[in-house]
Amino acid sequence: MKTSKNKMKTILIPTDFSKNSWNAIKYALALFKDTTCDFYLLHVTLIYNYASGESPIMPLPAIEVIDKTVLKQAKTNLKKLIKEIDLLPPNPKHKFYTLNNYDYFIDAVRSHVAEKEIDLIVMGTKGASGLKKVMIGSNTGDLITRVKCPVLIVPENAVFKEIQEIAFPTDYNLFYPTKILNDILEFTKMYNSSLRIVHITNKNEEITDFQLENKEFLSKFFEDEKHSFHKITNKKIEEGVQCFVESRDVDMIIMIAKSLNLFQRILFRPTVEEISYHTEIPFLVLHE
16 A cells, blocks of 8 residues: 555545545545545445345336436435535645445445555444444445455544554464555554554463564564554453553554454454444554
């Protein structure tokens, strides 16, 4: 991901015109205030799924009429959104474009990522509400697992402040290629942030030689940067992360999509009771 201040970035922000997607837009504009950016605001009107072989309730022409109306409405809403952005303090470095698709969500995102050479997707999410124990909506879940593009997940209560502390949870079981570490580096350099590399482990767990090598590689790679290593003992990874986030006042969490076990436990598994990082702290998910 190309995040240096003088390099132009192309950023895709899917929107459903909700409060949390507006929050994601505001967060992205603040985060990249010193970076020249093209922002693409994408609304996807979902295709009805007839592939299941069940006959639609209404005849197809009637559905097409409805779909046209919905698309027209989306176009109007996108225009309104641009007007709302115009009311924010202007930034000459930022340009905005709207995209209105009638498609499956992931297909629409994938085609724009390829076509517009998108550097980053910014997605707003709503924290757990009521009985819904799933923290991250299905669209966001699909996005981070099925689209090979960095994704910044902005929770509904995230308020931008300069990124001073970035947490990077790892179990040292993966060797991270230089490209991924450069992506992390570019993010830390934006605000001269400190990188906190966090290993959450069980009490009696022994660290293997392979894990040790990976840790040493990270240490060498980040030796000229503000960084530190932390070990947290907790049976539950998500509780360990929560504990760390609270003790350090973390502003962003970076995850590598390939660390699937870690990733799913931190992002998808937590239940409502003990986890607040889901509703307040942005997650940057990187792909190899």
